[in-house]
Amino acid sequence: MINRWSHSRLSTYESCPKKAFYRYVKKHPEESHPAAERGLKIHKLAEQYIKNELEEMPKQLYLFYEGFEQLREDYKKGDVCVEEKWAFNLSWEKSDWDGEDTWGRYVVDAFVQDGPHAKVIDFKTGRYKEYNEGYKNQCALYACCVFKRFPELKTIQTELWYLDHHKITKYSFTREEAAEKQKDFHARGLALTTDEVFDTTPSEFSCRFCAFTKICKDNFYERKT
Numbered sequence: 001m002i003n004r005w006s007h008s009r010l011s012t013y014e015s016c017p018k019k020a021f022y023r024y025v026k027k028h029p030e031e032s033h034p035a036a037e038r039g040l041k042i043h044k045l046a047e048q049y050i051k052n053e054l055e056e057m058p059k060q061l062y063l064f065y066e067g068f069e070q071l072r073e074d075y076k077k078g079d080v081c082v083e084e085k086w087a088f089n090l091s092w093e094k095s096d097w098d099g100e101d102t103w104g105r106y107v108v109d110a111f112v113q114d115g116p117h118a119k120v121i122d123f124k125t126g127r128y129k130e131y132n133e134g135y136k137n138q139c140a141l142y143a144c145c146v147f148k149r150f151p152e153l154k155t156i157q158t159e160l161w162y163l164d165h166h167k168i169t170k171y172s173f174t175r176e177e178a179a180e181k182q183k184d185f186h187a188r189g190l191a192l193t194t195d196e197v198f199d200t201t202p203s204e205f206s207c208r209f210c211a212f213t214k215i216c217k218d219n220f221y222e223r224k225t
């Protein structure tokens, strides 16, 4: 069973339950991707810069020079949370990352609160797509979680900062909109965390990016040959 979920676990599970089983239950080793490693490195640099742990802004952040300067200033004033690991229980109430009742987890790259309004910023590296359904879904989940964590908030703006492209995609949510979406996420999170079968759902798309094609006999390409 997979007892805890996150946006990335949900994406994996909905792409193919068996893929989630291999990754999160069996923990089969996977090759690391250079692009993923680069992303982690840049996230770390961004965190260090905002927290004033680096004197010079790393060149990887230059396209958002003003944005990172502002975050650094606001962090000094105590108005910004960076790389926070937040979690919630089955009632979507705040819990500890490793709490016994923890059901869902999410990491916020940057969170800025201004009275009843808040901004959640997610740093993206790599390709830019004007519209990305998965990222929009991720933003909606942020809104659901953050509204529950901060009952005083009235609006949340989520921003995807494409650090390699100087592009920002924004989605705004009211508390009422997020409450509607939360019902959907709740059902999807339950499907993931109660599954004991983990069926395969082979397809050209999900199998093309699967690290387990060699051990999965249902993989789309195996079936075609």
Ligand code: SF4
Residues within 6 Å of the ligand: 015, 016, 017, 018, 019, 200, 201, 202, 203, 206, 207, 210, 211, 212, 213, 216, 217, 218, 219, 220
């Ligand atoms: S190879 Fe395809 S069917 Fe098998 S686990 Fe991966 S995504 Fe699922």
